[in-house]
Amino acid sequence: MKRLLLLPLFVCLLQTVSLEIHAQAPEATAIQDKLHRSNWKKEKIGRGMHWRYYHGNGLYNSRQSINVLDINLNKAAIEVSLAHSDSALIKTSMFARNNGALAAVNGSYFDTKKGGSVVFLKTDGEVKANTIQTMPEYRENAAIAINADGKPAVIRKPAAGWQKTDAQEALASGPLLVYEGKPETMVPQAFNTNRHPRTAIGFTKDNHMLLVTVDGRSSEAYGMSNEELAQLMHSLGCQSAINLDGGGSTTMWIQGKGTNGVVNYPSDNKAYDHEGERAVANCILIRKVSRRSL
Incomplete structure (x- = not known):
């Protein structure tokens, strides 16, 4: 009984x-629902290119400032390339203007005193830098790569090392956020768990490339942990995504928008405005190409 x-x-x-x-x-579905319900400002900036901006309290119980540049690679007449300097530190906006870009985001990790990349960098088929020995593996376990046909992608670090990649251009960074449609598990280090400004790039199943900046270090923008960033990129539809350099480096530039093209709120001047852009050693450029060359 x-x-x-x-x-x-x-x-x-x-x-x-x-x-x-x-x-x-x-x-992820809950975050997706919040993203859809959130009040995003949207603007078309070219064929197959849309810019979205969100500022509010609806994500992660915190105030967030997020820019998303959504590029439909099936429609947009653009090319993706890497810009870098071995000896000088240059603002992302200056890299962009000097190279006739439509848009740009900052790239990966660099020597803040001497300049130059501190992670693997390959451009025009030539290795320009190798990862320094003191760089934690999880911070360079993937790369934004561009093959000989100009197709960009996020790739995982080869088991035999970066020298084995056959990409025409590659810039290592990390951690890898999303891979094969699933958010990655983050190493429990302060770099991952603390909230900071973040920059990321990802690719969706339907061949869209997303450039994303998350502002931080302000009462108007708290920033994200890398776990939160991975969830965000996954919720935006990314099948693969990688974290780039963040903190004061985080910058998104779009030709003719924002303040001198800077549309996010870089934190290097400790003010919530468009003026706090940090000089960097490399960045990712979006440039216009004619349809005839495609």
């Missing part, structure tokens, strides 16, 4: 646990 009385209680408890697990499982 006691067993019969316990059975309904056990079933009830099992249902409760099941409901709790079900409620926690669709985390």
